[in-house]
Amino acid sequence: MRVLIVDPDFAFAKSIMGALRSEYFVADHVTTLGEARDAVGVAQYDVILTERLLPDGDGLDWVRERRRAGSTAPILILSATLGTVEHRVEGLNAGADDYIPKPIPLDELVARIRAVLRRPASTLDLVLRAGNIAFDPATREVRVAGRPLRMPRRETCVLEMLIRRAGKTVTKNVLEEGLYSFEDDVSSNAIEVGIYRLRGHLQGAGATAKIRTLRGTGYVLEAEDDASDEVPNAVLLAAQVAVAMSSRHGAARTRIPVIAAGLVPAPKPEARVAILAAALALSMTQFAKAEGSAA
Incomplete structure (x- = not known):
């Protein structure tokens, strides 16, 4: 999952990025609204964190702008000075999913991010499933036929992106955007290697859901009926x-x-x-x- 941090405080942003990366998120950092607009123009973000007081405007105006444009990505406002009840109500009414006064413990911030990511499926089973594969986004636990499957971080992230869109095509570009930040040095076959290794883990564990390659398009995780054929x-x-x-x-x-x-x-x-x-x-x-x- 990819997170955009919009904050002029480099030290604070660096600490957030470290906490997010340790929890298997990909994080990018920009300092102005102009840079934020450029970032969302070239990458797809699952969550956005923004300070209100930015060098070129109010982060709350950008929240309204994103909602008017039809963006449904969760947005969390963080503010060191504008944290009164009136400010929080204003932010939530403008379209923010959460409004957090600074400072905030990093583990709480990560938990709040995971909470807003769960909201679209709040009335459903929080565990994502495809065939006999089960993935718990909160604990990062993968199970196949009820048995735990331990995998490296990268393969786990690939599985999360595929299982969140099970049955639908996930393009190579979408996978790259969700797995790598602008600072990462990505090889031309990195996605193919990740898919190959993930297939090996799933097949070795007896998974019934398979990753199908659509040449020139992307990949789709399909749940097969064990007895269909x-x-x-x-x-x-x-x-x-x-x-x-x-x-x-x-x-x-x-x-x-x-x-x-x-x-x-x-x-x-x-x-x-x-x-x-x-x-x-x-x-x-x-x-x-x-x-x-x-x-």
Whole structure:
């Protein structure tokens, strides 16, 4: 998740950035409204933190501007001097999601950021899910089929971005913006490497949701139905083997392995054996009937 900090106090901004990065956020810092407008013009931010008293204007005016433009990204106002009840009410009525007087403990600030990020899903399960994958944004815990899955920070961040948009395409640019700040040196294949490693972790843990690559577009996390393809495959295999076993030309021995190997997508090994056994039983019945009729 990417955060924009708009504050002329370099020391304060640096401390916030350190706290956010330790909690797996990506953070950018600007000092003026002009720089803030430029930043949101080239990057997509999940949360914005802004001081009210800025060198080129009032941060509250920018909040109103962002809301008039249709932005729904959470905005938190932080102010060292304008922190009275009247100021806080004014800020919240202008469209801010929170109004925080300075100073504030950094752990509380991070908790407030996580709280506003949860608000769109406040009436739903706070744990994000896709297939048998569960991700808790608050604890950063990933579980597959109920079992904890530990992954490096980068892969966890990639999973969060994909699972928040499960079933929808996430472009490479969106992933880059959410994972790297302007200061980061990003290699040309960094996203591909991150996706490759994440796939390895999920496959190794037995995840049923898969990451599909859309060439030239991006990636989509899709939750697969474990049994969606197995019944049609069983029917197809039974029919094909029945034809092969009923043949008088001895083709069954060579055709059955080819038919079994040609199932796409392939079912799990145990399901494959069960399908083949059921198909053979049906086929033998058909074969016996054919031989009886011929006699």
